[in-house]
Amino acid sequence: MLLEIRDVTVEFSSMQDKITALSHISFSIDRGEIVGVVGESGSGKSVTALTILGLLDKNAKVASGQILYQGENVLTFDKKRRQALRGKQIGMVFQEPMTALHPTMRVGNQLAEVISRHRRIPKKAAYQLAVASLDEVHIRNPELVARKYPFELSGGMRQRVVIALAMAAPPDLLIADEPTTALDVTIQHEILKLMKELSEKRGTSIMLITHDLGVVAQLCRRIVVMYAGEVVETGETAHVLNSPSHPYTRALIGALPDRADPAEPLQAIPGEVPNLRARPQGCIFASRCSSVIPLCHQEPPVLEPVGEGQAKSHKAACWVR
Amino acid sequence: MKPLIELDVVSKVYGTGKQQIQAVDQVSFSILQGETFGLIGESGSGKSTLGKMIMGLEAPSGGTIRYRGKPLWVKGRYQRQNPGETQIVFQDPQSSLNPRMTVKQIITEPLQALPGGERKSKGSPDRLLALIKRVGLKAEHLSRYPHEFSGGQRQRIAIARSLITDPQFVVLDEPTSALDVSVQAQVLNLLKELKRERNLTYLFISHNMSVIRYMCDRMAVMLKGNIVEQGSTRQIFHHPTHAYTQALISSLPSLDPGRKVNTHV
Numbered sequence: 001m002l003l004e005i006r007d008v009t010v011e012f013s014s015m016q017d018k019i020t021a022l023s024h025i026s027f028s029i030d031r032g033e034i035v036g037v038v039g040e041s042g043s044g045k046s047v048t049a050l051t052i053l054g055l056l057d058k059n060a061k062v063a064s065g066q067i068l069y070q071g072e073n074v075l076t077f078d079k080k081r082r083q084a085l086r087g088k089q090i091g092m093v094f095q096e097p098m099t100a101l102h103p104t105m106r107v108g109n110q111l112a113e114v115i116s117r118h119r120r121i122p123k124k125a126a127y128q129l130a131v132a133s134l135d136e137v138h139i140r141n142p143e144l145v146a147r148k149y150p151f152e153l154s155g156g157m158r159q160r161v162v163i164a165l166a167m168a169a170p171p172d173l174l175i176a177d178e179p180t181t182a183l184d185v186t187i188q189h190e191i192l193k194l195m196k197e198l199s200e201k202r203g204t205s206i207m208l209i210t211h212d213l214g215v216v217a218q219l220c221r222r223i224v225v226m227y228a229g230e231v232v233e234t235g236e237t238a239h240v241l242n243s244p245s246h247p248y249t250r251a252l253i254g255a256l257p258d259r260a261d262p263a264e265p266l267q268a269i270p271g272e273v274p275n276l277r278a279r280p281q282g283c284i285f286a287s288r289c290s291s292v293i294p295l296c297h298q299e300p301p302v303l304e305p306v307g308e309g310q311a312k313s314h315k316a317a318c319w320v321r
Numbered sequence: 322m323k324p325l326i327e328l329d330v331v332s333k334v335y336g337t338g339k340q341q342i343q344a345v346d347q348v349s350f351s352i353l354q355g356e357t358f359g360l361i362g363e364s365g366s367g368k369s370t371l372g373k374m375i376m377g378l379e380a381p382s383g384g385t386i387r388y389r390g391k392p393l394w395v396k397g398r399y400q401r402q403n404p405g406e407t408q409i410v411f412q413d414p415q416s417s418l419n420p421r422m423t424v425k426q427i428i429t430e431p432l433q434a435l436p437g438g439e440r441k442s443k444g445s446p447d448r449l450l451a452l453i454k455r456v457g458l459k460a461e462h463l464s465r466y467p468h469e470f471s472g473g474q475r476q477r478i479a480i481a482r483s484l485i486t487d488p489q490f491v492v493l494d495e496p497t498s499a500l501d502v503s504v505q506a507q508v509l510n511l512l513k514e515l516k517r518e519r520n521l522t523y524l525f526i527s528h529n530m531s532v533i534r535y536m537c538d539r540m541a542v543m544l545k546g547n548i549v550e551q552g553s554t555r556q557i558f559h560h561p562t563h564a565y566t567q568a569l570i571s572s573l574p575s576l577d578p579g580r581k582v583n584t585h586v
Contacts (some may be wrong), residue, residue: 008460040501041472132429155364184363184528189572211501217576241576255506265513266535268506272471 001068002173002205003050003052006029008065010044010051010229017102019276021047021209022229023284024064026303029173034199034206038235039226040252040274042110045209048226049175050134052207053090054082069173070091090117091166091204095178097158100165107134107161108146111168133164137194156187163194170202192219213253217241222313225249227272228284231303245306245316283319291320325490325522326375331384333546344370346546347384352490357516357523359554360532361569363544368526371543372492373484373523376409377401388490403444404434405486412495414475415475418467428453428482435486443486456481475502476514477511484515494526506542509536531574539549543564 010022017272022044029035039045050056052067054074066073086092094100102110111130112225127146134142147309150158159179176195176270180188196219199206208220216223216237223240225233227249233246244250246258254267271288280286286296303317333345335395345367350424352358360368364445373379375386377399383535386393388407411417417539418427432444442448456477483491491513503527509532516523525536533540534554541551542565550563561567 040382040503064358078379185530185572186363187569194389213502214576252502253576255503256531256576257506257509258573260534260535265510268510272473272504 002031002070003207004066004068005052006066006068006167007274008048008051008067010047010056010060011063012060013115014059017277019198019230020063020279021060021276022051024084025226025229025231026065027234029205029207031172032171032203033222034196034208034220035222035224036220037207037218037224037226038213038252040211040212040273040289042228042276043226044229045226046177047229048210049177049207049228051119053086053092058185071244076077087114087171088169089172091171091174091292093159093162093166093174093176093179095181097155097162097182100162101158105149106146107148107150107153111146111161111165111306114165114168117225130164134161136198137161137164137167138190139164154187155183156174156190159183159187162195163191163198164218164281167198167202169202171204172201173205173207173208178211179208180215181210182281183214190213194254195219213241213256214258225252228279229276230284230317232285232318233314233316234303235306239314243290245314246285247291247320248285249316251288251290283317293320295319322355325354325389326377327351327385327387327390328371329385329387331371331374331381331386333367333374333379334382343546344583345374345381348543348546348548349384350548350551351524353539355520355522357525357536357539358539359527360524360538360543361528361530363528365545366543368543369494369544372494372524372526374410376407376492378409393401399482402437405431406488407490407492408483408488408514409492409494410476410479410483413499414467414479415499416470417479418475420467423464423466424453424470424478425449427467427478428485431482431486444474449485452481452484456484457495457507457513470503472500473507476500476508480511480515481507482517485487487519488521490522490524492526495528495532497527498527498529507530507580509561512536521583530569540574542569 006026007024008022009024012019012021018183027236029136039046059092062075067075108127108130111124111133112126115129116126132143134145139160141146180191187237195206198204210216220237223237224231231248233240244253251269257266269288274287282297282299283301286292301317303315305312306314306316330347331345333346349354363541371381374381378421378439380397381394382516388402429444458477494574497508500508527533537554540554540557541548544565550557550566557566561570
């Protein structure tokens with residue numbers, strides 16, 4: 001087990017009130033494994049990433065739980081140790097590659113700086129490695145591209161550079177938050193392929209955060225479905241997508257236009273994500289759920305195995321199922 | 322069915338001198354009365370520029386665009402149609418709604434282009450109320466401001482604004498791209514219902530193949546300012562002929578987890 005998130009609750013407070021952005025979430029990532037964390041906006045998937053990285057704003061508080069990285073609770077680390085973990089052991093790729101790159105620094109120099117820092121080698125040797133790392137993310141003419149500024153590159157190329165940066169240390173875990181959302185579909189495909197290849201080659205684990213179930217289906221062995229700051233379902237991707245157990249996962253798949261009959265209306269999920277300031281007493285999805293029973297409004301369901309045997313790792317938090 | 326809009330070798334060049342960019346290159350297609358015509362392509366392919374030229378927001382550099390048989394642009398000047406007959410809904414309701422206007426002001430603003438009598442009749446309180454309810458909002462929402470609404474609700478406001486003038490033709494430029502899947506489904510359903518009820522014709526611009534497949538009768542695929550393939554949506558999805566269309570369809574993330582990320586182009 002590389003990373004284990006145990007019962008983590010994160011609260012944001014402002015002058016007036018308190019928002020529970022994550023409520024008792026638990027999941028884990030094995031070595032070399034690609035895990036997809038899916039959810040819509042407000043589901044808490046990005047907050048989860050920031051919590052792991054220790055990049056939450058000052059008004060946020062981890063109210064409960066542990067984050068175990070190689071068995072050690074990183075929440076107890078001091079600032080320095082936390083920083084050493086970031087970048088060196090945990091790499092990051094965000095949605096917008098332009099914001100992750102220094103706008104007035106040549107790509108090769110940016111990479112060389114990171115490499116020389118992490119591996120403690122002189123800049124000149126690091127520059128050679130930087131060019132090699134561009135080659136590794138399949139950038140053609142790496143020597144030439146290394147001399148370019150980020151604005152001279154296309155969105156897809158930039159994201160490749162960011163991936164090269166994130167993999168420079170090289171890390172054990174890569175957290176990628178919507179890495180392909182800002183890219184065109186055909187480029188998205190290339191980037192996903194690249195991430196999978198790098199993970200297989202180097203044994204890097206990837207936590208892939210996305211709103212796109214299709215992306216998870218293509219890339220991830222396991223899936224974590226989040227809704228309003230809770231993990232509602234998790235398991236092997238094939239298992240969860242082929243026989244979803246939680247009504248939210250079912251609804252999410254049903255709402256996709258991918259296979260819908262154009263003559264029929266799409267199965268929209270009625271209503272909107274509930275107010276996180278006032279969490280309901282019972283199940284967080286109850287107000288939008290089509291198979292709700294009275295118990296759902298009284299007590300929150302816990303994440304439990306859906307079935308026996310092989311299906312044991314497939315868990316859902318639902319009273320009805 | 323007769324064409325409502327015809328594009329005949331339409332081009333658009335941005336910039337001057339050495340820094341010219343051919344955004345749209347001799348594009349021809351027509352949109353039939355009552356259909357939803359899809360335009361797909363990646364960023365920079367020229368699809369939004371086409372939408373803008375049809376709406377009168379950008380002048381074409383060459384070619385003709387006809388609306389009901391009459392040229393829309395003559396010598397670089399937009400020939401104004403019956404005001405409010407064509408409308409547009411933009412991608413990002415965050416930036417396309419004026420934050421300082423109430424929902425009522427936003428929705429009724431297009432009426433100002435109409436002659437006095439029509440303005441009054443189309444903007445009557447009853448009609449406004451019926452419209453806002455039809456798009457799934459409530460009467461009390463009329464006095465609120467855009468920031469008080471979620472993304473999906475804002476797009477409903479933008480849709481109401483586009484319908485207040487009773488248009489015949491609506492350009493939908495990535496209307497659900499900024500929305501979550503579950504909300505996207507609500508908005509797509511609404512757009513389909515409204516089209517049926519009001520006998521509208523849509524130009525649906527999107528980069529999302531699944532959305533185009535679900536929404537459109539016919540479609541065109543744009544690549545670098547050119548249309549590389551056009552035809553019925555069904556036919557294109559079943560037998561894509563151009564390599565780029567094939568790439569688009571094969572890179573559609575499929576929900577079958579067994580399917581590996583495969584190579585193309």
